[in-house]
Amino acid sequence: MSQSDQSQETTEPDSFQDPGVPYHRPRLSDKDPKAAKRAERQVAAMFGISILGTVIAIWAYFGLHDMGEDVESIQQTNTVIGIGVMLAMFGIGWGAIHWAKTLMRDHEMVEERHELRSSDESRAGAIQNLKDGVEDSGIGASKEGVPRRGLLKGSLITAMLVAPLALLVPQIGNMGGDWNVGLLRHTMWKKGTRLARDPDGTPIKASDVTIGSAFHVIPEGLNEMGHGKLEAKAKAIVLMVRLDPRDLTIQPGREDWSFDGIVAYSKVCTHVGCPVALYEQQTHHLLCPCHQSTFDVSDGAKVVFGPAKRPLPQLPIAVDDEGYIIAKSDFDEPVGPSYWDRLKTPDGDLTPEEGSH
Amino acid sequence: MGTKLNNAAAGTANYVDERTSIGGFVKFFARKIFPDHWSFMLGEVALYSFIVLLISGVFLTAFFVPSMDIIHYDGTFPTMQGVEMSRAFASTLDTSFEVPGGLLMRQIHHWAALLFTASILFHMARVFFTGAFRKPREINWLIGFTLMIMSLAAGFTGYSLPDDVLSGNGLRIIDGIVKAIPIIGTYISYWLFGGEFPGEVLIPRLFTAHVLLVPALILGLIALHLFLVFLHKHTQYPGGGRTHKNVVGLPLFPVYTAKAGGFFFVVFGVIAFMGAFFTINPVWNYGPYDPSPVSAGTQPDWYILFVDGALRMMPGELWGFPFEWVIGGYTLSMNLLIPGLIMPALLFGFMAFYPWFEAWATGDRGEKHVLDRPRNAPVRTGIGVAVITFYVILVLEGSNDIVANLFHLSLNDLTIFFRFAIFILPVVAFMVTKRFCLGLQRKDRELVLHGNETGRIVRHENGEYIEVHEPLDEQARWIAVNYDDIAPSVVAPSHNDRGVERKGHKFDRFKHRLSRFYFEDRVSPVTPAELEEAQHHH
Numbered sequence: 058m059s060q061s062d063q064s065q066e067t068t069e070p071d072s073f074q075d076p077g078v079p080y081h082r083p084r085l086s087d088k089d090p091k092a093a094k095r096a097e098r099q100v101a102a103m104f105g106i107s108i109l110g111t112v113i114a115i116w117a118y119f120g121l122h123d124m125g126e127d128v129e130s131i132q133q134t135n136t137v138i139g140i141g142v143m144l145a146m147f148g149i150g151w152g153a154i155h156w157a158k159t160l161m162r163d164h165e166m167v168e169e170r171h172e173l174r175s176s177d178e179s180r181a182g183a184i185q186n187l188k189d190g191v192e193d194s195g196i197g198a199s200k201e202g203v204p205r206r207g208l209l210k211g212s213l214i215t216a217m218l219v220a221p222l223a224l225l226v227p228q229i230g231n232m233g234g235d236w237n238v239g240l241l242r243h244t245m246w247k248k249g250t251r252l253a254r255d256p257d258g259t260p261i262k263a264s265d266v267t268i269g270s271a272f273h274v275i276p277e278g279l280n281e282m283g284h285g286k287l288e289a290k291a292k293a294i295v296l297m298v299r300l301d302p303r304d305l306t307i308q309p310g311r312e313d314w315s316f317d318g319i320v321a322y323s324k325v326c327t328h329v330g331c332p333v334a335l336y337e338q339q340t341h342h343l344l345c346p347c348h349q350s351t352f353d354v355s356d357g358a359k360v361v362f363g364p365a366k367r368p369l370p371q372l373p374i375a376v377d378d379e380g381y382i383i384a385k386s387d388f389d390e391p392v393g394p395s396y397w398d399r400l401k402t403p404d405g406d407l408t409p410e411e412g413s414h
Numbered sequence: 415m416g417t418k419l420n421n422a423a424a425g426t427a428n429y430v431d432e433r434t435s436i437g438g439f440v441k442f443f444a445r446k447i448f449p450d451h452w453s454f455m456l457g458e459v460a461l462y463s464f465i466v467l468l469i470s471g472v473f474l475t476a477f478f479v480p481s482m483d484i485i486h487y488d489g490t491f492p493t494m495q496g497v498e499m500s501r502a503f504a505s506t507l508d509t510s511f512e513v514p515g516g517l518l519m520r521q522i523h524h525w526a527a528l529l530f531t532a533s534i535l536f537h538m539a540r541v542f543f544t545g546a547f548r549k550p551r552e553i554n555w556l557i558g559f560t561l562m563i564m565s566l567a568a569g570f571t572g573y574s575l576p577d578d579v580l581s582g583n584g585l586r587i588i589d590g591i592v593k594a595i596p597i598i599g600t601y602i603s604y605w606l607f608g609g610e611f612p613g614e615v616l617i618p619r620l621f622t623a624h625v626l627l628v629p630a631l632i633l634g635l636i637a638l639h640l641f642l643v644f645l646h647k648h649t650q651y652p653g654g655g656r657t658h659k660n661v662v663g664l665p666l667f668p669v670y671t672a673k674a675g676g677f678f679f680v681v682f683g684v685i686a687f688m689g690a691f692f693t694i695n696p697v698w699n700y701g702p703y704d705p706s707p708v709s710a711g712t713q714p715d716w717y718i719l720f721v722d723g724a725l726r727m728m729p730g731e732l733w734g735f736p737f738e739w740v741i742g743g744y745t746l747s748m749n750l751l752i753p754g755l756i757m758p759a760l761l762f763g764f765m766a767f768y769p770w771f772e773a774w775a776t777g778d779r780g781e782k783h784v785l786d787r788p789r790n791a792p793v794r795t796g797i798g799v800a801v802i803t804f805y806v807i808l809v810l811e812g813s814n815d816i817v818a819n820l821f822h823l824s825l826n827d828l829t830i831f832f833r834f835a836i837f838i839l840p841v842v843a844f845m846v847t848k849r850f851c852l853g854l855q856r857k858d859r860e861l862v863l864h865g866n867e868t869g870r871i872v873r874h875e876n877g878e879y880i881e882v883h884e885p886l887d888e889q890a891r892w893i894a895v896n897y898d899d900i901a902p903s904v905v906a907p908s909h910n911d912r913g914v915e916r917k918g919h920k921f922d923r924f925k926h927r928l929s930r931f932y933f934e935d936r937v938s939p940v941t942p943a944e945l946e947e948a949q950h951h952h
């Protein structure tokens with residue numbers, strides 16, 4: 058199928074001739090003055106529609122601006138202004154294009170291209186000019202009478218390279234706040250903090266937690282915080298459920314972290330930190346809506362599907378004298394997504410035993 | 415009156431020219447020739463939606479308050495009364511509900527952003543499939559690529575400004591990915607957020623990036639991009655009289671001024687239509703950012719879906735093999751780094767440098783101003799379709815909840831399917847596309863040799879019925895035969911005549927293999943001799 062099986066003796070050229078730019082096909086409006094006149098009127102009408110659109114938009118702004126309080130009437134006002142803007146734009150647009158297509162001369166024209174490369178003379182000239190400049194400055198190979206100043210080259214380059222630091226170091230240094238990344242290790246939970254309902258902040262009694270129910274939990278006192286409340290909340294949110302104790306597989310070393318089938322887990326996904334908010338009572342599965350990591354609450358909140366790798370950290374809980382559920386300590390590991398030194402503390406590795414002080 | 419106007423115009427022109435010598439520019443530009451094709455309008459759509467973004471964005475800056483200070487809402491929207499929210503969120507509600515036309519402008523701005531990012535990708539695809547990135551336009555491809563990245567940055571920073579629950583979760587995801595970066599991840603996160611997530615400085619910082627840094631960069635790059643288009647002169651599709659040494663089309667003034675200028679208003683009109691009739695990002699339904707609640711089925715803007723899809727697809731552990739490793743007490747989360755950083759870096763890196771790769775692999779060095787029909791570059795077209803397939807699978811996985819719902823599939827099954835598909839389907843797409851292109855080339859040969867079927871049946875004297883075939887006209891035939899027929903490179907022998915192994919021949923062999931990959935399967939265009947012969951048969 059390639060050119061090889063082509064017979065040798067032909068007098069044909071081995072490729073076809075370029076037929077050249079096709080002839081111009083006249084349009085209706087080129088041939089018929091009536092059609093041209095009609096096209097002209099159409100274009101003018103479209104420009105007219107544009108003007109009308111502008112009038113509508115301005116009228117709607119003044120006439121309908123007393124917007125109601127309900128979303129519908131607000132949306133209506135905006136829709137009418139929008140229709141005005143739309144017509145104002147479409148009118149000009151279609152008009153201009155119709156004009157170009159029907160009435161402007163449309164004979165194709167040819168323009169030559171030139172190779173982009175500069176001519177040899179101008180290249181030579183450019184190089185000579187640069188050479189002269191280098192010599193005049195004394196950076197490069199020296200010309201008669203102009204001493205070579207190599208020291209200047211080195212020091213200038215060094216100065217230019219380090220000068221940005223004078224600006225960047227304060228800039229970057231200031232942007233990170235106190236840079237205390239150790240904060241990531243701790244949350245608001247302490248021994249004795251009551252588990253409270255999210256969002257109203259009322260503490261929860263163990264007796265309120267029926268089997269199968271799930272509570273979105275924040276630490277008591279969070280709502281009263283002023284500064285730093287969202288940062289605290291972003292780490293401290295917890296999901297608490299009560300399972301039939303027979304369904305619950307207690308993790309080794311965590312025998313006293315739950316209470317009568319009530320378990321509490323960090324609600325910050327160990328994948329990239331979305332709130333793991335969807336609890337399915339039948340399967341005891343907790344689903345993260347962001348990327349669908351699925352955790353099994355009845356079995357240490359281990360990952361059963363999805364992109365997360367680690368189980369959700371468990372919050373050790375107990376019940377106080379008044380029957381309220383309290384935390385026994387903070388989480389024993391950083392909550393949320395993994396990071397490089399999450400298992401390192403300033404004084405060595407973080408071990409589970411250490412966490413549950 | 416006409417002469418008066420003319421005199422005034424001439425006077426002004428003279429005044430300006432004497433101070434700027436603008437006459438030379440006008441002479442040079444006014445009748446510059448532009449070739450015409452619908453696919454050349456994709457870049458224009460991108461440009462025009464950017465202008466709409468500037469116009470509507472300036473409107474929004476008049477009312478948006480870039481602050482994370484917490485207030486209690488007391489505006490007109492009833493269901494949010496007393497709710498704690500940032501000023502940024504409250505001002506977004508106020509723009510929507512208390513500024514006449516404000517909601518319209520928010521919606522225009524958001525629709526324009528979606529159109530902007532989409533048109534850039536389609537424009538890129540056009541440039542890719544037609545080979546418009548070849549010499550001398552490689553640098554402009556890179557500028558365009560940077561514009562594409564900047565459009566994502568613009569979109570993401572803007573999407574985050576209203577400080578609603580959805581965008582806040584988006585930021586939290588970014589934070590999670592950033593923290594996964596080895597060694598410095600947590601510090602980068604602190605640098606971005608000014609401390610712990612979410613902090614109190616992010617919205618003001620994003621605002622500066624969104625309304626100043628990113629648009630200024632985009633504007634500068636667009637200027638450079640268009641300057642190079644002028645310098646190179648636009649490419650043209652093959653056709654009669656069109657060569658690598660000329661450009662055939664219509665002049666900038668008046669035809670393109672009217673068409674392209676008019677087209678701006680059409681694009682604006684379409685965006686205004688969308689903004690007027692279709693609600694987008696109704697943040698009042700989502701509520702202000704709070705780290706705790708999240709609704710099911712939340713979606714980022716479409717252009718972020720591919721990263722989201724990769725995050726969803728990547729398993730934390732596969733067949734007992736974990737993707738998070740603890741090495742010497744330090745945690746390395748490949749389940750975040752692969753989808754969040756490595757995959758995008760590879761994908762974008764491949765896109766950015768493809769022009770150099772292809773030129774190097776094919777050894778093609780000349781200036782190319784006539785575009786390839788995609789079928790005439792089967793391997794490139796196959797690669798393009800494979801990359802698109804890869805991307806589309808990620809986007810689909812990024813909306814897997816919607817896809818699963820639509821087709822009544824189990825979410826997990828769908829994800830498992832995509833985990834295989836992401837490796838298999840791009841390869842399949844490549845092979846099918848390449849075959850398809852070769853098929854089209856063969857069809858072209860058929861048409862040149864035997865003409866179009868006319869559907870007219872005639873009876874020969876000998877009683878045989880045959881269908882009349884109409885030969886292609888000169889112009890159609892030229893398009894079907896006028897393409898480069900490149901054979902794979904030939905390798906020089908590995909050993910010279912003295913039996914010494916030639917230096918670098920292994921590398922040559924590798925290059926040769928690439929060249930074969932591109933050109934091994936090919937269909938050569940019909941030659942005049944072949945046509946002659948085919949006609950004799952009839």
Ligand code: HEM
Nearest residue numbers: 468471472474475478524527568569572573575625629695
């Ligand atoms: C460069 C391309 C741009 C893109 C892709 C883009 C995209 C976006 C997006 C997706 C939003 C969220 C809108 C919403 O639904 O509320 C947004 C908001 C915003 N943009 Fe842009 N934008 C761009 C340029 C600009 C420019 C040039 C300005 C100002 C000069 C601007 C000002 C704003 C403001 C003030 C908001 C927040 C307003 C609000 O949400 O009510 N944008 N942008």
Ligand code: FES
Nearest residue numbers: 326328329345348
């Ligand atoms: S953040 Fe939960 S699955 Fe990604």
